[in-house]
Amino acid sequence: MMLLHLHLAYIATWTIHGAYLTFLAVKHARLKRELQKLETKK
Amino acid sequence: MKPSLVIFSLLTLGLLIWGFDQAIFVAPTEATMGNIQRIFYYHAPSGITAFACFFVNLAASLWYLKTRNLRADALALASAQVGVIFCTVLLITGPLWARPVWGIWWTWEDVRLTSSLLLWLIYVSYLLLRRFSHAGSMPVLAAVLAIFGSVDTGFVYMSIRWFRTQHPQPVLFGDSNSGLAPEMLHAFLVNLLAFFAFAALLIWMRYLLERKQQRVEELHALAAVGGAR
Secondary structure, three states: OOHHHHHHHHHHHHHHHHHHHHHHHHHHHHHHHHHHHHHHHO | OOOHEEEEEHHHHHHHHHHHHHHHHHOOOOOOOOOHHHHHHHHHHHHHHHHHHHHHHHHHHHHHHHHHHHHHHEEEEEEEEHHHHHHHHHHHHHHHHHHHHHHOOOOHHHHHHHHHHHHHHHHHHHHHHHOOOOOHOOOOOOOHHHHHHHHHHHHHHHHHHOOOOOOOOOOOOOOOOOOHHHHHHHHHHHHHHHHHHHHHHHHHHHHHHHHHHHHHHHHHHHHHHHHHO
16 A cells, blocks of 8 residues: 555656646647737737 | 746756655655655655745735736736645645555644645635636735735644644754654755746746736737727
């Protein structure tokens, strides 16, 4: 159980950080597209 | 992507790999708890990093209240979001460590545990307020909520010094009996540095995105004014 919990803790940590990095990447792509559209209109 | 951001990302990645190596392969196995104690090298730095993020959030909120500067507002949002991420890691790794060592996942009678959960809830509500309120006064309300949150941050830090409940006493900056073996302290400090760098990187990236978001909103407002004419 000890090693399982140790592995789970490290996996959970990097899953959370990975999910947040993915969120940032998706938000970046969406904002970049929207900004380009708006600046072309202007 | 800015070259400085790329360089800092690579440096942070190097630090994180070094930290992982120190925690898993280099640090000695703790005599009483065995290998499960290695969670400490992620658990404690995550908590300290969350506190640091919430401190940046407090500073940015006060800056915003004083100047109404949108850069301050963007920094406040970025630091709170990253702080919540690290606080989530803290709240997940804690019970995973507690179960094999204490025999329980969680206890509501422990002041450190419950005040940490409360801290997480305060900053989650801060983010929800920012996400779902569109009133003009939202950044001011959020900044005031951040000040309340910072009070709990101080309380969480001091709780294991003020109350003797389930959570262990501090191993660093505690009384004369506290402390770590030099190899353990080294592994801990490397991970703390790596997590600080990683948090700074995430805040930087989130800040840049929020500035972009502000620009989009500004252009939408200009388009709306232009359309109304």
